[in-house]
Amino acid sequence: MTAMVKAEAVHKRFARLEVLRGINLEVEPGEVMVIIGPSGSGKSTFLRCINHLEKINAGRLWVDGELVGYRQSGDKIYELREREVARKRAEIGMVFQHFNLFPHMTAIENVVEAPMRVKGTPRQRAAEDGLELLERVGLADKCRAYPSQLSGGQQQRVAIARALAMEPKLMLFDEPTSALDPELVGEVLDAMRQLAHDGMTMIVVTHEMGFAREVGDDLVFMDDGVIVEQGAPRDILASPREVRTREFLSKVL
């Protein structure tokens, strides 16, 4: 079985700042990988590399067996054109810390926009599917609301529905609950838990250790651009092997 995501010695630099310094990991289809780590350790950057929002400087990165952003023919590597990159991105859903819903569109319009404009799904079909997705995240009654009329938790659930509307094979979550009031965190985590239960492959950057322990198949602790420790969430959270992991966990738990 090909890994859904495979990273080999992935490096990323911003000018002189080395943000990723050799990341190696594999995510199997259907697996939920949770990434934790201190601020500035490169978690977001790594997620953004996976759907080519950032270009890696060295190493290799595959999604579902295909190079990210490049095409290999023989032993030569060619950069993909914008349209091809976009098509690949459409297969990967992403959920952001600040939701990034389109504020000039209602919830349902947010959800149907990409299926209609990118995939060419007919309006009727897109609307039916979109409504079903909103129902799945418990927001069918809010389909005509604008983002500004929704709570943070509701906005994030619409954002999840919006990503799912493209029928992605992989979902990336970048601190999806960090911007939420504590009482709204649960509803978003519930939606994500449901998604994991339905078999979605997910990479989740989060500080929600309860979620990591309960839903995660694999836990990665990143610090300073490298993976410091990786293993079963239960084991790492209960008895971290590395000093840096222990220090970090003692601060967040």
Add this chain to the structure above:
Amino acid sequence: MQVRHWGRWLSAIVVLALVAWLVESAVRAHFIDFAVVRKYQFSSLILKGLQATIVLAVLAQMTGIVLGVVFAVMRLSKNPVMSAVSSFYIWFFRGTPVLVQLFFWYNGVPLVFHRLTIAIPFTHVTLYSTPMTTFMTAFMAAFLGLALNEGAYMAEIVRAGIISVDEGQVEAASALGMTSMLTLRRIVLPQAMRVIIPPTGNEFISMLKTTSLASAITYGELLRRAGDVYSTNFEVVPLLIVASIWYLVLTSVASIGQYYIERRFARGRMRSPAETALQRVMKVMQRSPRL
């Protein structure tokens, strides 16, 4: 509490008295002959000029908006050639008087280029050819001059609008597989509108008046037509007032239109739709103190 408003009332009365005195003395001195104004306000010559003014202003403004979007996107492009060309355009057209530009198109271009020829490059196939003086009519020169000049101003306005949109929006659109063109059209520009529309309304109001410069290159817009009339009957002041009244009507209608368009584009940004002008007036009246 009420005492504070005495000053306000006193100053209002003084100002109103001054205005009344001015109008009264103007009328008494026959400075304004309202009969002449009334006679020409709806005369066919003036209405033709009015129509020409509207056509020129609308066409030049719309073309200016399109040029503005194109040059704003070029200016923000990562391609240094694109952004340099756009910077040069903006620098040039904002830095020279529009009247000079109009003379340049109308008088200068036909002197330098005798024929306008559209041909397929590197072949002898000619698609279209005409003497420049036939092509560069007063209307064409006015249109080109005003549109290109407006494009430079609109480019800066559109650029400010695009920059005002949160980067996360582009990121979310890209992550959904939208190309940059689609993202610009569906996500960025609609949100930039909130920032772009108010100054664009001002630009159009200003354009309605700037078209009067086209009278200097013989284009028969409102001011030119008024001039045609008073050069034969010498009723200079009444005809200038006739023209001014039309300009005021045009700019007032444009301001009202601007208000409603702004309200429409605020959609989704507020929890409830913005109040209409009437609602706003009512609110202000309720707020003001009892007399």
